[in-house]
Amino acid sequence: MRYAWILSACSTVLIAGCGMAPSHNPIVPSDPAAPSVSSFSGLVHGGQQPINGSFVYLYEVGTGGFGTSSTSLLNSSTGNEDSNHNWFVLTNASGFFSITSTNYTCDVGDQVYLYSAGGNPQIGGGANTGIGLMAVLGTCGAGNSFTNLPPTVQMNEITTVAAAYALAPFATDATHMSGDTGASAGMANAAASATNIASIGTGQAFATTPGGNGAVPQTEINTLANILAACINSSGSTSAGCTSLFANATIDGTPGGTKPAETATAAIYIAHNPGANVTTLWDLETSTAPFQPSLTSSTPNDWTISVAYSGGGLAGPTDVAVDASGNVWVTNNNNNSIGKFSTLGAALSPPITGFAGGGVTSPNSLAIDQAGMVWITNQNTLTISEYNPSSGFVGSGFTGGGLNNPWGIAVDASGNIWVANLNNNSISEFNASGTPLSPNTTGDTGAGLNDPIAIAVDTAGDVWVANHGASTISEFSSTTGLPLSTGTGGGLDFPLGVGIDHSGDIWFANEGNSVVSKFSPSTPPTTPPTALSGSGFAGGGLSVPYGLAVDGVGNIWVTNFSGACISEFSPSGTAITSGTGYKGTANEPEGIAIDQSGNVWVANDGNNSLLEFIGAAAPVVTPLSVALKNNELGVRP
Numbered sequence: 084m085r086y087a088w089i090l091s092a093c094s095t096v097l098i099a100g101c102g103m104a105p106s107h108n109p110i111v112p113s114d115p116a117a118p119s120v121s122s123f124s125g126l127v128h129g130g131q132q133p134i135n136g137s138f139v140y141l142y143e144v145g146t147g148g149f150g151t152s153s154t155s156l157l158n159s160s161t162g163n164e165d166s167n168h169n170w171f172v173l174t175n176a177s178g179f180f181s182i183t184s185t186n187y188t189c190d191v192g193d194q195v196y197l198y199s200a201g202g203n204p205q206i207g208g209g210a211n212t213g214i215g216l217m218a219v220l221g222t223c224g225a226g227n228s229f230t231n232l233p234p235t236v237q238m239n240e241i242t243t244v245a246a247a248y249a250l251a252p253f254a255t256d257a258t259h260m261s262g263d264t265g266a267s268a269g270m271a272n273a274a275a276s277a278t279n280i281a282s283i284g285t286g287q288a289f290a291t292t293p294g295g296n297g298a299v300p301q302t303e304i305n306t307l308a309n310i311l312a313a314c315i316n317s318s319g320s321t322s323a324g325c326t327s328l329f330a331n332a333t334i335d336g337t338p339g340g341t342k343p344a345e346t347a348t349a350a351i352y353i354a355h356n357p358g359a360n361v362t363t364l365w366d367l368e369t370s371t372a373p374f375q376p377s378l379t380s381s382t383p384n385d386w387t388i389s390v391a392y393s394g395g396g397l398a399g400p401t402d403v404a405v406d407a408s409g410n411v412w413v414t415n416n417n418n419n420s421i422g423k424f425s426t427l428g429a430a431l432s433p434p435i436t437g438f439a440g441g442g443v444t445s446p447n448s449l450a451i452d453q454a455g456m457v458w459i460t461n462q463n464t465l466t467i468s469e470y471n472p473s474s475g476f477v478g479s480g481f482t483g484g485g486l487n488n489p490w491g492i493a494v495d496a497s498g499n500i501w502v503a504n505l506n507n508n509s510i511s512e513f514n515a516s517g518t519p520l521s522p523n524t525t526g527d528t529g530a531g532l533n534d535p536i537a538i539a540v541d542t543a544g545d546v547w548v549a550n551h552g553a554s555t556i557s558e559f560s561s562t563t564g565l566p567l568s569t570g571t572g573g574g575l576d577f578p579l580g581v582g583i584d585h586s587g588d589i590w591f592a593n594e595g596n597s598v599v600s601k602f603s604p605s606t607p608p609t610t611p612p613t614a615l616s617g618s619g620f621a622g623g624g625l626s627v628p629y630g631l632a633v634d635g636v637g638n639i640w641v642t643n644f645s646g647a648c649i650s651e652f653s654p655s656g657t658a659i660t661s662g663t664g665y666k667g668t669a670n671e672p673e674g675i676a677i678d679q680s681g682n683v684w685v686a687n688d689g690n691n692s693l694l695e696f697i698g699a700a701a702p703v704v705t706p707l708s709v710a711l712k713n714n715e716l717g718v719r720p
Contacts, residue, residue, distance in 0.1 A: 119228040121184035125197070125236035126177070127216060128286065129204040129315035130373030133178030134214065137202030138163070138171040139238075141187050143223070144194040144253060144270050145261030149719060153260045156187040156195070174202060189223035192267065194274040196220060196246055198257055199238055200345060208318030213325040215257050215345030216315075217246040219277040233284030240308035240315065240346075241288050241374060245281035247350035248388050249273050251698040252635075252681025257347035262702070266720040269679030269702045272409045272426040276680065276697055279427045280304060280388065288374075294429030296394040297695075298668075302376050303383060307353070309372035310364050311346045316373075320344075327367055331360040354698055357386040358661050384648075385660075389667030392693040395422040395430030396437020400686035400693060402448040402630070402674035404457070405705040406472075411676070411684050412457055413693055414446035421446060421459060421470060426678070428695055441468040442480025448674070450492045450500070451706035452515060458500050460489035467492070467502060469517060477517070484511035484519030485526020491537040491581070493546070494708035495561045501546055503535035510535060510548060512564055521564055529566030530557035537581040539589070542714050545608060547589050549578035556581075556591065558608060570612040573600035574619020580631030580641065580675075584654060585717035592628035592641050593619060599628065599641060601656060620656035624648045624664025630675040632683075635701035635719030642672035642685055649675065649685060649696070667694055677703050679720060 127134045142153040157170035160183075164170050174180045189195050197218045203210050218238045220229050247254070250273055254260040262270050280299050281288045288304035291297060313324035325346075332349040333340030336359025343349040353364065362382050399417030406412065409426035420437030424430055432438050445462035452458065456477075457470040466480035467489055488506035495501060499520065500513040509526030513519050521527045534552030541547065545567065546559040554577055556570040576595030583589050589612070591600040598619025602612040626646030633639055637654035648664030649672060671689030678684065683696040701719050704710035710718070 119224060119230045120232055121226055121228045122182065123229070123232050123236055124179065124181040125238055126179055127174045127199045127202065128178050128237070128239045129214065130240065130312045132204045132206060132316055133176065134174055134199070134202040134204050135176045135178065136210065137174040137199040137214065138165065139174060139180045139197060139199045140169060140171050141182060142196055142198055142258065142260070143189055144196070144250065144274070146264050146267070147261055148263050149253065149261060150255050150259060151261040153258050156189050157182070158186060158188070160185050174199070184227060187227060189227050191223055191225055193223050194221065194270050195223050195229070197236065197238055198347065204316050206316055211315065211317065211319045213320030213345050214315050215347030216240070216243045217257060217347045218242040218283045219246045219249065219274050221274055221278070222271055236283050237286030239286045240311040241281050241286050241304060242283050243311060243347050243350050244304055244307045245277040247347065248354045248698045249277035251351055251354035252700065252702050254351050256343070256351060257345070263720065266679065266702060268409065269720060272678070273680035273698065275427055276682065280390065280697065292390060292428060294425070294427060296392050296430050297428045298391045300388060302378050303388065305374035306365070306368055306377040307350070307386065308374045309368040309377055311350060312373055313367040313369060314346050324367060327363070331363045336360065353386050357665065357699070358659070361385060384663050384666040387665045387667060387696050387699055389694055389696045390428060391668045391687070392424060392428040392430070392695065393691070394434045395424055395432045396420045396435060397422055397691045397693060399688055400674070400691065401446070401688060403676045403684050403686045403693070404449050404451050405676050405678045405684065406451050406455055407705060407709060409678050409680065409705070411678070411693065412449055412451065413686055414449050414459060416445050416447065416462070419443050419445060421449065421457065424693060426680070428693065438470060441470060441476025441478065442466050443468045447490050448492045450494050450708065452494045452500070452708050453498050453712055454515065458492055458494070460492045460502060462490070463488055467500070467513070481513060481517035483523045484513055484521045485509045485524060486511050493538045493540050495540040495546070496544065496712045498708070499561065501538050501540060501561070503538040503548055505534055505536055508532040508535065510538060510546065510559065527559060527564045527566070530559060531555050531569035532557050537579060539581045539583050540711060541583045541587055541589065541604070542711060542716055543587065543604065545604065547581060547583070549581050549591055551577050551579065554578065554595065556589070556602065556612070558612065560608070567608045568605070568611045570602055570614070573602055573614030573616045574598040575600050579629050582631040582633045582639065583716055584633045584637045586637065586654070588615065590631055590633065590639050592631040594627055594629070597621065597625040597628060599625065599631070599639060599652060599656070616656055620652060620658070622662065623650035623652055623658030623660040624662055625650050629673045632675045632677050633717040634677050634681070635703045635717065637717060638700065640675055640677065640683055640700060642675045644671050644673065647671070649683065665696060665699070667696060668692065669694060679703065679705050
């Protein structure tokens with residue numbers, strides 16, 4: 084039942100967490116950010132209750148590879164050492180702690196976070212070993228310093244949810260957050276995402292991102308925080324609140340999965356399995372929940388946290404791609420432009436017009452080459468366009484090579500540009516200077532091309548094309564441009580999206596029958612590819628699937644134009660999402676891309692927005708052309 088768990092007692096200190104719930108979390112007023120500092124203090128709270136005797140650690144996100152330990156930074160000057168020989172500082176009766184510049188050393192450029200364990204929430208139950216809280220401090224600077232820290236760092240359930248979701252792609256639990264040395268940019272961007280949805284200065288979730296153009300699901304974040312509070316503000320780790328939370332926030336979302344021992348890891352497990360046990364977790368929120376407003380009227384569809392961005396010229400966005408810095412590029416079909424957004428969703432292109440010119444006309448798709456140039460297909464024209472992020476559009480568009488209503492676009496390992504031409508059953512190839520390499524009149528033909536609409540290149544150098552008109556796929560050699568084979572079966576039915584996983588298998592999203600298809604290349608390549616998907620993989624919320632992307636562990640992500648959701652499948656084709664997918668505010672979603680932080684970006688054609696599902700996927704190398712060149716396509720960096 085709803086509100087199944089009630090706080091056992093109320094403290095006379097910071098009583099706002101009990102009885103009548105406040106309209107917001109009034110821990111401290113918002114203060115201007117301080118300059119670069121290496122000594123700082125903070126408060127640890129459960130809801131509104133100060134936590135006394137909590138062990139506060141300072142951790143650095145590791146670089147030893149996914150699954151390895153975070154690095155404990157505090158030293159013996161704190162005077163407190165745990166049984167694992169990690170040093171910590173203690174909170175006092177007010178939940179206060181202080182860390183000085185002599186207490187730690189961090190590596191310049193690495194990401195640092197606070198983690199507190201245990202303590203007494205002072206509600207009459209004594210110490211609670213089920214308490215785990217986090218707060219992201221950000222990038223370590225010269226002299227062990229941090230910029231933009233508030234006068235007092237708040238650690239509570241809100242900051243824990245923000246940290247857990249932002250860093251989930253690098254986390255196995257609260258003290259095992261790591262990537263490898265090649266993932267540093269992605270880890271930095273991920274840590275910054277935590278500050279985009281919540282403030283460690285106030286301990287509150289934002290309604291709007293600091294950039295001013297992102298709608299944050301504040302009520303959902305508050306609800307997730309209240310779910311953690313059901314355990315934290317309880318009599319202990321064996322309380323009803325903790326027992327239920329740990330049983331339903333398991334490592335894989337199943338009843339038999341490994342249970343977390345504390346709430347920060349529970350938040351990470353929920354972020355990893357956002358479609359699992361949604362109602363049961365929601366029922367943990369109490370009638371006196373400390374963080375308001377929260378979700379009280381209906382069960383949420385899932386526990387993904389998604390931010391919807393506006394501005395930047397968004398107008399009928401159709402496709403999305405991510406560059407090497409984590410910037411997100413979008414085609415705007417309705418105003419003849421492209422848009423650029425920072426890794427935090429801040430609009431970097433003009434608010435009304437986007438970047439217009441260069442021959443861009445009703446753009447459909449875009450791809451980014453190894454030099455960072457953005458290539459765009461122009462609907463119902465005979466051109467493609469190139470945009471240089473440093474200097475703007477290159478000329479007024481490129482012609483030739485058989486271009487005729489160009490639609491899908493991809494870049495191969497050599498930096499050549501490949502385009503699917505919807506109107507003349509051909510594909511076109513251009514070099515990085517825009518010179519056509521395929522026949523000017525006809526383009527490259529054969530292999531059963533029929534209304535080719537989507538295109539991708541694999542690590543073997545073969546080009547794969549989705550034939551929307553014939554419900555087939557075509558394979559070409561990127562070296563010679565010659566046709567190799569035609570693929571059928573596997574559930575192909577008006578395929579629209581295409582992607583290639585780290586095993587070299589090719590995936591297609593089928594508009595006609597709402598399934599995804601999987602094929603394996605054959606040897607020799609002139610032999611038709613082998614269908615691995617029977618009559619297609621169904622479920623997971625698929626409903627007129629449109630775009631398709633592959634994440635760093637080989638999971639398949641699909642937008643559903645009619646279903647107003649995105650779907651996730653395992654590498655074997657098993658649906659991970661439920662029959663309603665992951666929702667957010669998806670509205671006629673089309674293009675989809677994954678960044679090096681594991682965020683999933685979606686072009687929402689229906690409401691002119693760019694949607695980010697924070698930390699939902701495994702990170703990938705971006706742009707895809709660089710991943711292809713380095714033979715890292717679909718591989719976790």
